[in-house]
Amino acid sequence: MPIAAAAASPLLAWRDPLYTLAGFAGIVALGVMLFQPVLIGGYLPGLPGRIGRRVHLFTGATLVAAVVIHVGGLWITSPPDMIDALTFTSPTPFSPFGVIAMWAIFAVAVLAAFRRRLGLRPRTWLFAHRLLAIVIVVGSVVHGILIEGTMEMVSKLALCALVLAATVKVMADLWMWRRRARLRDRTDVGASSA
Template identity: 60%
Template sequence: MPLRPFLIWLALVVAIVGPLAIAASSPLLAWRQPVYIIGGFAGVCGLAMLLLQPLLASGRLPGLTLPVSRRIHRFLGALLVAVVIVHVAGLWVTSPPDVIDALTFASPTPFSAWGVIAMWTIFLTGLIAALRRRLRLSPRQWQWIHMALAVVIVVSTIVHALLIDGTMGTLSKAMLCALVAGSALWVMIDMKRRRSGKRRSR
C-alpha cells in the first residue's frame, strides 16, 4: 500500500480506536451495570461512525471505489440507527425516568435535548432512505435532503457529546468531535465546489 493511503487509514483507526480505548479504561465504569456500559459505548461508536459517513458517501477513502464506498455508507447508516436504539435502550433499562424526561424535553440537563434531536433526525434519515423510491425522490432531491439532515445530525450529536461529562476523555472527545465536524464540512464544501464547476463547464 502506498504511504499516503496507509497514513489516511492509520489516522482514521487512531481517531476511532483512541477514544474507544480511553472510554473503556474510564474509572466511571466501575460498578456500572453491563447494560449501561453497552449503551454508553453504543453512543461512542455512533459518534465515530459520523466521522466515516461523509468520507464514504463522497468516495474519499483510498482503496474503495465509489460504488463500494456508498454501499458501506448505506450499511453504516442502517447500523447507526441500530446503534442509537441500543444507546437509548441501555439508558432506558438503567433509568427510565431520565429517558422519559429527555424524550419530552423536560430534562434539566441540556445535553439530553441535543441527543434527542440527533436521535429523531437519524431515524428520519433512515426512514426517508428506506422510502426513497416510494417518495420518488430524484438523486438531486435526495442529496439535498440528506445533506440538510446530516448537518442537523452532526451539529446536535457534537453538542450532545461535548456537554456530557462521561467516560470519554475530554481531549480525545474534543478531537473526535472536531474531526467529525471537519469531515462533514470538507465534503459539503467540496461537493458544492464540484457542482459549481459542472455548471461553469456547461
C-alpha cells in the same frame, strides 16, 4: 481511541453493564459518524465512489443500530430520564441535542429506505439528506461534548473535531463539484448554440 479511553474510566466501576453498553454504543455511533462523510466524499484510498456509497449505506445502518442500542439501553436502565429527554424536559443540557440528532438519524434512515416509494427525486433526496446530516453532526457533537461521563475529554474533543472537519470538507467539496458541473453545463450549452 475514545473507546479505549472510556474503557479505562474509573466511572465504569459504578455503572450497570447495560448502562455501560448503552454508553459505548453512543461512542461507537460517534465514531461511525466520522466515516459517513469520508465514504461519501470518496476520500478513502481503494474505495471508489460506487463502493464507497454502498459502504456508506452499511455504516448508516450501523449508525442507526448503535443509536437504538444507546437509547434502548438508557431507556431500560433509567426510563424517567429518557422520558424527560424525549419530551425535552430534562434538566441536563446535552439531552435535547442528542434527541434532535437521534430523530434526524431516524428520518434519514426512513427516507433512504423508502425514497423510491415516496417518489423523491434525486435532487430532493440529496437536499434532505445533507440538511439532516448537518443536524445529525452538530447535534451529536454538541451532545457528546456536553456529556461529562466515561469518555476521556481529549480523545472525545479530537473525535468531535474530526467528525466536524470531515463533514465540512465533504459538504464544501460537494458544493464545489456541483458548481463546476453547472458551469460546465452552461459552457457546453453556450458552445453548442454558437
